[in-house]
Amino acid sequence: MSNEHISSQFNIELAALRARVVEMGAMVSDQFRLAVDALASGRAELADQVVQNDKRVNDLEVDIDDDCAHLIAKRQPAAGDLRMVLGISKMVTDLERTGDKARKIARLSGAIRSSGVADSDWLSSTRRIADVTRKLIDEAVQAFAASDIELAIAVIRGSRGVGRQVNAVSAGLVKRIGDTPSQVAVLLDMMAVTKAIDRVADHASNLAEHLIYIVKGTDVRHATLDQIERETLQR
Amino acid sequence: MSNKSPKPDLASLPIKAEARALNFFYGQYQALKNINLPIHDRRVTALIGPSGCGKSTFLRCFNRMHDLYRGNRYEGEIRFHPDDINLLGADIDPIEVRMRLSMVFQKPNPFPKSIYENVAYGLRVRGENKRSVLDAKVEEALTNAALWNEVKDRLHEQANNLSGGQQQRMCIARALASDPELLLFDEPTSALDPIATASIEDLIHQLKDKVTILIVTHNMQQAARVSDFTAYMYLGDLIEFGWTDDVFFSPKHKQTEDYITGRFG
Numbered sequence: 230m231s232n233e234h235i236s237s238q239f240n241i242e243l244a245a246l247r248a249r250v251v252e253m254g255a256m257v258s259d260q261f262r263l264a265v266d267a268l269a270s271g272r273a274e275l276a277d278q279v280v281q282n283d284k285r286v287n288d289l290e291v292d293i294d295d296d297c298a299h300l301i302a303k304r305q306p307a308a309g310d311l312r313m314v315l316g317i318s319k320m321v322t323d324l325e326r327t328g329d330k331a332r333k334i335a336r337l338s339g340a341i342r343s344s345g346v347a348d349s350d351w352l353s354s355t356r357r358i359a360d361v362t363r364k365l366i367d368e369a370v371q372a373f374a375a376s377d378i379e380l381a382i383a384v385i386r387g388s389r390g391v392g393r394q395v396n397a398v399s400a401g402l403v404k405r406i407g408d409t410p411s412q413v414a415v416l417l418d419m420m421a422v423t424k425a426i427d428r429v430a431d432h433a434s435n436l437a438e439h440l441i442y443i444v445k446g447t448d449v450r451h452a453t454l455d456q457i458e459r460e461t462l463q464r
Numbered sequence: 465m466s467n468k469s470p471k472p473d474l475a476s477l478p479i480k481a482e483a484r485a486l487n488f489f490y491g492q493y494q495a496l497k498n499i500n501l502p503i504h505d506r507r508v509t510a511l512i513g514p515s516g517c518g519k520s521t522f523l524r525c526f527n528r529m530h531d532l533y534r535g536n537r538y539e540g541e542i543r544f545h546p547d548d549i550n551l552l553g554a555d556i557d558p559i560e561v562r563m564r565l566s567m568v569f570q571k572p573n574p575f576p577k578s579i580y581e582n583v584a585y586g587l588r589v590r591g592e593n594k595r596s597v598l599d600a601k602v603e604e605a606l607t608n609a610a611l612w613n614e615v616k617d618r619l620h621e622q623a624n625n626l627s628g629g630q631q632q633r634m635c636i637a638r639a640l641a642s643d644p645e646l647l648l649f650d651e652p653t654s655a656l657d658p659i660a661t662a663s664i665e666d667l668i669h670q671l672k673d674k675v676t677i678l679i680v681t682h683n684m685q686q687a688a689r690v691s692d693f694t695a696y697m698y699l700g701d702l703i704e705f706g707w708t709d710d711v712f713f714s715p716k717h718k719q720t721e722d723y724i725t726g727r728f729g
Contacts, residue, residue: 232722232727233727234725234726234727235726235727235728236726239726305685306725307684307688307712307713307724307725308712308713308714308715308720308721308724308725309721309725310725311713312713312714446713446714
């Protein structure tokens with residue numbers, strides 16, 4: 230939808246809404262990067278920064294949702310505009326939860342690093358998976374900004390790849406729990422970090438699915454990648 | 465993917481009327497261009513589109529209102545079921561056509577008579593003068609138009625004394641009294657306040673079990689609320705026809721999307 234509404238005020242309101250989603254996406258991506266940096270470096274001030282910033286992410290979610298409700302009440306959007314507003318309302322939930330996962334990783338990072346249990350293998354694998362995951366968040370937001378369906382599908386595909394890597398790392402942690410029961414508390418924290426990264430990749434995938442709904446009007450939640458590709462190419 | 469059961473195939477739904485290759489000319493000016501459109505039986509079909517798109521012209525073809533002016537010309541057909549006659553056929557008497565269809569206009573147009581006589585008017589024109597029959601029909605029509613409870617004690621008052629919304633419901637009762645097979649609404653609520661509009665919309669919901677309805681409306685949200693099917697017209701062409709849910713949520717044509725999202729300039 231490149232052409233504009235007759236009501237220029239409606240254009241302004243929708244453009245502002247979209248811009249705030251992109252802003253929130255960038256903020257959440259930064260939060261995730263900081264949290265992973267805190268884990269990699271053991272720098273407590275980075276972790277503190279993530280926890281402090283999380284309130285801004287939460288506030289932005291509430292504000293954008295409120296904007297959506299007001300836009301529906303005032304403008305009664307239809308078709309693509311309605312899907313845009315409904316889709317954004319769902320996207321901000323996924324973005325906020327991504328922010329929560331970043332906070333969780335940040336909170337656990339101190340205990341994990343100070344324990345000395347986290348080995349370089351786990352740290353480097355986690356860093357590698359987190360970098361891929363962060364790229365997925367950025368691409369999901371970029372796909373939204375450009376209404377780019379192909380990029381959205383690439384994000385969904387990428388998220389499934391992260392899931393497989395996370396399973397491999399998790400299996401390693403489970404084995405270590407069995408081998409060294411005395412370290413179980415820290416190993417469970419490490420497992421929680423690994424799972425949090427996996428969830429962030431899921432949220433990136435959800436963002437991409439919401440974009441497909443916005444652009445194509447097709448609800449692809451819970452669909453296989455094959456179904457998604459078929460559905461989006463059909464219409 | 466949604467698990468909702470898919471909508472019935474359009475081809476499987478019974479049809480009350482059907483425009484086939486319909487062209488209409490006001491003198492030299494072609495106002496309708498090759499319209500092919502089914503009107504499904506006991507469903508509400510809404511016609512939407514910007515001013516001058518031909519939606520009211522299309523509606524008025526059904527009751528042959530255009531016959532009243534010289535120089536107007538139809539081409540093509542409107543098949544009317546179950547008897548499969550062509551409403552536009554030269555052998556069809558427009559008066560007979562109008563007996564089977566009723567029209568409700570933009571502004572309420574009560575006759576300068578009592579409420580009772582307004583509603584009984586069509587029956588009297590047909591020669592029905594038996595009091596018990598008229599009484600029963602007037603009550604039935606006013607009940608179906610959701611007006612009976614408000615007027616049952618003042619049936620012999622002048623219809624002009626009713627509020628705008630009541631007058632419009634009385635006009636609907638007048639339309640219903642002659643048991644029409646198809647009700648034509650030409651922007652029936654554009655002169656009414658939101659409360660009266662809501663009651664007319666409720667009425668449309670209730671009536672569709674009994675009668676097929678074709679409604680022209682400028683109010684897109686109204687089309688979305690009351691209709692099962694929506695046809696979008698532009699400059700005499702039918703651009704899109706489909707389930708209202710689909711047209712308002714995922715229209716197939718960009719022109720339709722632009723119109724219903726307010727991008728049409």
